[in-house]
Amino acid sequence: MEHTRRFERLWTAEDVSAYLGVPVKTLYQWKWRGEGPPVRKIGRHLRYDRAALQTWLDQEAAA
Template identity: 70%
Template sequence: MTKASHIGRLWSVTEVATYLGVSIKTLYQWKWRGEGPPVRKIGRHLRYEPDALYAWLTSDAV
């Protein structure tokens, strides 16, 4: 089994903004500042791995 086969679907900026209760602009600002949850840039789109988002939420970084 490859790693990619068990990652699951990545979340969009809209989904993460809704989940966290913040604006999309805030997520882009966090990325630009190097803050916020871990994010991947795929083409021109930001994508979030749900497990990494949950880990960030439960860490002391929040």
């Protein structure tokens, strides 16, 4: 049986900005400081995995 992995679209900084209600500039500052949600840099663009973002939010809420 062949296993296929389903890939979801990665969120842009603009997507995450709207979702969290923070400016895009804040996301770039968090990346530079090593803070904030897990992020991948693809070329010069920041991309976020929705599941990793939700895990980060859950951990922040528990802290």
